[in-house]
Amino acid sequence: MSLSSQTKVLALGAKEAPSKRGKAARKRIIVVTAVVIVVLIAGALTRGTTPMLQSVVDGLRLGLVLALIGVGLSLIFSTTGIFNFAQGEFATLGAGVALALNASVGMPVIPAIGIAVVVGALFGIVSEKLLWKPLRARKVDTISTLVVAIGLGIALRNLFLALMGGSSRSYTEFAVQDPLNFGGVSVTPKALASIVVSLVALGLLALFLKRTRAGQAIRAVADDPTLASATGIATGRQLILVWAIGSALAALGGTLLGLVEQVRWDMGNQVLLLVMAGVTVGGLGTVLGAVIGSVLIGIVTQASTLWIPAELKYVTALAVLVLILLLRPQGLFGRRERIG
Amino acid sequence: MTKHTRQFTIVALAGALALSGCAVDPQTGGDTEGDGVTFGWLLPQTGPIASLGAPQIAALELAKKDINDAGGILNQQLDLSGGDEAGDPAVAGQAVDRLLAEGVPVIIGAGSSSISLSVIDKITGSGTMQCSGMNTTPELTDYPDDGRYFRTVPSDVLQGAVLAQRIADDGGKNVAIISRSDSYATGIADSTEQAITDLGLNVTTRVDYAPDSSNLDTEVREVVASGPDAIVMFSFDEGAKILQGFLQAGAGPNDVKLYGTDALPIASLAEAVDPQNPAVLEGMTFTQASSGEGSSFSDRLLEESSDLKTTAFTPYFYDCAILSALAMEKAGSTAPDDFIKEMIPLTNGSEECNSFADCKEKIAAGDDVQYVGAAGPLLLSEAGEPTTGLYDVLVMKNDGTTETVDTVREPQS
Numbered sequence: 001m002s003l004s005s006q007t008k009v010l011a012l013g014a015k016e017a018p019s020k021r022g023k024a025a026r027k028r029i030i031v032v033t034a035v036v037i038v039v040l041i042a043g044a045l046t047r048g049t050t051p052m053l054q055s056v057v058d059g060l061r062l063g064l065v066l067a068l069i070g071v072g073l074s075l076i077f078s079t080t081g082i083f084n085f086a087q088g089e090f091a092t093l094g095a096g097v098a099l100a101l102n103a104s105v106g107m108p109v110i111p112a113i114g115i116a117v118v119v120g121a122l123f124g125i126v127s128e129k130l131l132w133k134p135l136r137a138r139k140v141d142t143i144s145t146l147v148v149a150i151g152l153g154i155a156l157r158n159l160f161l162a163l164m165g166g167s168s169r170s171y172t173e174f175a176v177q178d179p180l181n182f183g184g185v186s187v188t189p190k191a192l193a194s195i196v197v198s199l200v201a202l203g204l205l206a207l208f209l210k211r212t213r214a215g216q217a218i219r220a221v222a223d224d225p226t227l228a229s230a231t232g233i234a235t236g237r238q239l240i241l242v243w244a245i246g247s248a249l250a251a252l253g254g255t256l257l258g259l260v261e262q263v264r265w266d267m268g269n270q271v272l273l274l275v276m277a278g279v280t281v282g283g284l285g286t287v288l289g290a291v292i293g294s295v296l297i298g299i300v301t302q303a304s305t306l307w308i309p310a311e312l313k314y315v316t317a318l319a320v321l322v323l324i325l326l327l328r329p330q331g332l333f334g335r336r337e338r339i340g
Numbered sequence: 341m342t343k344h345t346r347q348f349t350i351v352a353l354a355g356a357l358a359l360s361g362c363a364v365d366p367q368t369g370g371d372t373e374g375d376g377v378t379f380g381w382l383l384p385q386t387g388p389i390a391s392l393g394a395p396q397i398a399a400l401e402l403a404k405k406d407i408n409d410a411g412g413i414l415n416q417q418l419d420l421s422g423g424d425e426a427g428d429p430a431v432a433g434q435a436v437d438r439l440l441a442e443g444v445p446v447i448i449g450a451g452s453s454s455i456s457l458s459v460i461d462k463i464t465g466s467g468t469m470q471c472s473g474m475n476t477t478p479e480l481t482d483y484p485d486d487g488r489y490f491r492t493v494p495s496d497v498l499q500g501a502v503l504a505q506r507i508a509d510d511g512g513k514n515v516a517i518i519s520r521s522d523s524y525a526t527g528i529a530d531s532t533e534q535a536i537t538d539l540g541l542n543v544t545t546r547v548d549y550a551p552d553s554s555n556l557d558t559e560v561r562e563v564v565a566s567g568p569d570a571i572v573m574f575s576f577d578e579g580a581k582i583l584q585g586f587l588q589a590g591a592g593p594n595d596v597k598l599y600g601t602d603a604l605p606i607a608s609l610a611e612a613v614d615p616q617n618p619a620v621l622e623g624m625t626f627t628q629a630s631s632g633e634g635s636s637f638s639d640r641l642l643e644e645s646s647d648l649k650t651t652a653f654t655p656y657f658y659d660c661a662i663l664s665a666l667a668m669e670k671a672g673s674t675a676p677d678d679f680i681k682e683m684i685p686l687t688n689g690s691e692e693c694n695s696f697a698d699c700k701e702k703i704a705a706g707d708d709v710q711y712v713g714a715a716g717p718l719l720l721s722e723a724g725e726p727t728t729g730l731y732d733v734l735v736m737k738n739d740g741t742t743e744t745v746d747t748v749r750e751p752q753s
Binding site for chain 2: 051054055058062103166167168169170171172173175176177178179186188257261262267270271274301302305309310311313314
């Protein structure tokens with residue numbers, strides 16, 4: 001992870017930079033989509049259309065959950081410079097809170113998920129106030145902060161192990177569902193709900209960042225914190241907001257993962273590598289990139305099993321990561337960092 | 341004044357420590373007559389398999405009672421000294437260090453295969469014998485232990501054959517296998533696949549998944565798409581997630597026959613799959629190393645300690661203790677180098693005997709005995725593990741508990 005290849009800009013695509021950058025981004029979307037479609041057609045021809053479509057749907061579901069977790073990672077990185085290695089645990093926190101409310105208190109799953117997301121947001125705010133802000137105030141360097149994030153992740157993970165035990169558990173509702181069938185492609189209602197909820201949440205985030213004052217302020221801070229505070233933006237407030245949004249989205253991703261699969265103390269850490277791959281492929285610091293990169297990684301892992309043994313599916317995802325970074329070190333939608 | 345008192349205390353403590361150190365040392369080797377023999381044990385009192393520890397310790401206490409009631413080993417009373425394996429190689433290692441310092445000739449344990457693998461070099465390297473009644477990994481078969489590691493529970497290779505036979509008996513023809521990619525599951529999956537093919541059944545697919553895989557959708561679909569009428573899974577607790585996948589893909593226990601092993605958390609499996617429907621896995625079949633439930637041994641054990649929740653693996657640990665004691669009787673020595681070589685012959689002799697008292701008498705009379713104890717015949721191989729094993733076949737009922745429908749000896753003779 002070379003620092004010069006990372007970008008600290010929140011590019012949302014075409015709108016804010018209608019000139020060269022917008023066009024280039026649109027062109028890259030077309031290229032990526034074309035490559036994916038060619039691969040998928042090849043898959044459909046060699047392995048049959050239904051299995052191919054099935055793996056695309058499975059991959060989309062997984063990829064969107066990765067995106068929910070990853071967008072937070074990306075937002076936090078672009079505004080604070082912290083690469084939050086504990087992001088996976090923020091997701092587990094959401095899933096765990098929902099499980100506790102659901103299995104122990106007996107609350108229905110859907111309101112439990114709502115509360116879990118709120119708890120996630122609060123946890124993000126608390127972590128900013130008690131940890132990240134004091135670290136910033138003391139001018140602790142990036143590497144040390146990174147180590148703090150890794151430590152926080154390990155500590156939380158072991159806390160979850162102590163509280164939840166080592167076994168996997170399901171929510172009391174929707175554990176086993178009859179799938180819906182769309183021309184041979186089967187999707188459980190909960191997987192479909194997971195796709196829809198993810199898309200809505202990501203859509204709302206995009207609208208928030210583009211249309212609201214607070215969102216624009218966040219983007220300004222991401223672009224240049226010094227300049228932003230000079231123009232009268234209260235940087236500290238925006239950072240609290242970023243942590244709240246980032247960890248709430250991660251908590252939502254965790255609950256969706258727990259709903260479709262199972263809840264486990266290390267579930268967030270298990271997907272963290274894929275989340276990081278998705279965010280990096282898309283270009284660190286861009287929301288659009290995080291979403292497209294994550295979906296790409298999701299589909300690649302699922303579709304690769306049509307050709308290669310299932311044991312190796314994450315290898316393919318990481319091979320894609322390496323390949324894309326060799327061709328475009330800043331990721332698909334990242335901007336090359338200005339030096340000097 | 342205070343200063344002097346403190347100095348005195350330190351000196352006194354140091355002296356006491358030194359003395360206690362001296363007191364332990366002369367017992368090493370332990371073939372002096374008269375003052376007793378101590379067996380060490382390393383069992384799970386805490387940790388992920390802690391629920392199995394208490395019954396296993398009770399089984400060893402019962403063995404101690406049986407041995408001492410029959411006059412002890414070489415006229416010495418047997419005593420036990422224990423340590424907690426705790427599911428943690430570091431804690432287990434400390435317990436082993438303490439037991440070795442006490443100079444025990446044999447350490448019975450550990451429960452978990454991976455803990456055994458973490459301490460086996462330390463134990464066998466010090467010349468002490470190790471015997472486990474619960475380690476089933478094939479990895480321990482050819483482990484370089486200088487012939488000092490034994491187990492009374494058979495390797496999982498035998499269980500694969502039982503599983504395959506059960507599938508054939510149930511009328512399965514096209515079998516799909518899904519297996520965690522680790523040393524336990526790969527070993528037993530290989531032997532099951534071989535046994536299934538040998539029985540003339542068709543293996544439709546075999547999917548090995550990475551143990552740290554979070555998402556298993558495609559693996560599940562691949563298994564179901566191969567069109568099996570029976571599915572065998574070798575999983576730990578991620579098995580619940582896989583089973584949810586099977587149910588949602590139309591391959592539940594009502595559609596195909598599902599099989600698993602004792603590595604799955606069988607008792608809590610139905611709840612993990614669907615907390616609201618305990619009947620979700622009704623009809624799923626499991627094999628497990630026989631816990632001797634309902635045998636005269638388990639009756640006797642439960643009579644001694646009525647609060648035990650399970651008897652899993654207890655006969656094997658009991659046999660470890662009895663067999664070690666008999667080997668000492670036969671060798672006329674409690675030094676490991678002398679009695680270890682008697683272990684294998686004692687399970688392969690021509691004159692059958694069933695209890696410590698019975699066998700001891702026959703050994704004294706010069707008979708070539710075969711110890712057939714709580715777990716039945718052992719017939720230890722040169723590698724120090726049973727060549728025969730007793731397996732329970734369990735079927736899940738509609739309340740999420742299981743019923744033992746059959747007990748099978750493998751290989752059938």
